[in-house]
Amino acid sequence: QEAPFQVKLIKNKNIGKYKEMNKVFPIIDTELLLFLDSDDYLIDDGVEMIKEKWEQYQNDSNIGSLIFERGNGNDKDPFYKISQEIISHRYYYLIKNKQYGDYSDVFVTKHIKSYRFPEFSGEKFMSEGPLYYWLSQKYKSIFIPNILTIGAYQTGGLTRNIRKNQINNYQGTLYETNLYLNKDTPFLFRIKKAILFNYVTLKSPQNYRKVFLHSEHKFLLCISLLPAYLLSLKKIDVS
Known part of the structure; x- marks a missing residue:
């Protein structure tokens, strides 16, 4: 069955996620962007949830991302709860409130296309932290108390x-x-x-x-x- 949307597959060697993100930023042409790890998946109505929320805020040029909860193996139990819908600068809000967990970030593509992680030879690991930091200096995020993606941490170590x-x-x-x-x-x-x-x-x-x-x-x-x-x-x- 033909997919109801276009799928573009770009294959690279395993160079590390942050380097892959650098390669992706210039070629993304969609309005929104979500990085979904291979061991995570969207809830059944995830796309509709994103679309519905974005329609409320798409005319606000100060919004850089939508932040949803990430489910711990199911759609009922978030890793880190968002208490209420609020608009704030992602990095500064989470640090001030001592909330250091993982969330599901849906970025406004035009606001992050210009960012690039510095690349270091022989290294594959850097968290998305710098991106959150850079984005928070210019734009606000909408914190949404709903689970969008589901994943599971491996126990032990x-x-x-x-x-x-x-x-x-x-x-x-x-x-x-x-x-x-x-x-x-x-x-x-x-x-x-x-x-x-x-x-x-x-x-x-x-x-x-x-x-x-x-x-x-x-x-x-x-x-x-x-x-x-x-x-x-x-x-x-x-x-």
Whole structure:
């Protein structure tokens, strides 16, 4: 049976999601854009839900994305609940309210087409965090208390795997983490990210002294160095 819409398939080698996103941005010609991981899927009426909500806000040029909940294996139990529909800057709102979980972001394509992640040779991992940060500096998002996509985290070793990815892809991690050390981010969150920055630097081939001397955030790195050093003493298999 013929699909009721056009499907465009573009195949690449496994270069990493953030690099794939860089390749996709220039060629997307739809009004909205949703990145759906291979182990996630839309709810049955997901497209209709997006369309209905977008029709309410499509004339507002300040809106950069629609943010829905992500279901934990079903359409009743979200990983992280959105309490009510609200319009705010994604990054700043979530950090202020200490909501650090995964959501389903539907982007307004024209507002993100110009963004590009910096690419680092030999590295495949960087989260979508920089995109959320860049977008939040210019546009607002609509937080919608409905599940749009469903997925499931693999149990066991999640934090450990994140740390391994961060260390093995240290250049991307340091780039991303450095964004969150700026003064537009709440101080306690900056401290948390400074610890991560120090930790990854200590565990990587980087020369810590050189990285420190080139940093614009020396005070944060100084006061977070001891906890980062103690954390770095824990053995993590990054092979």
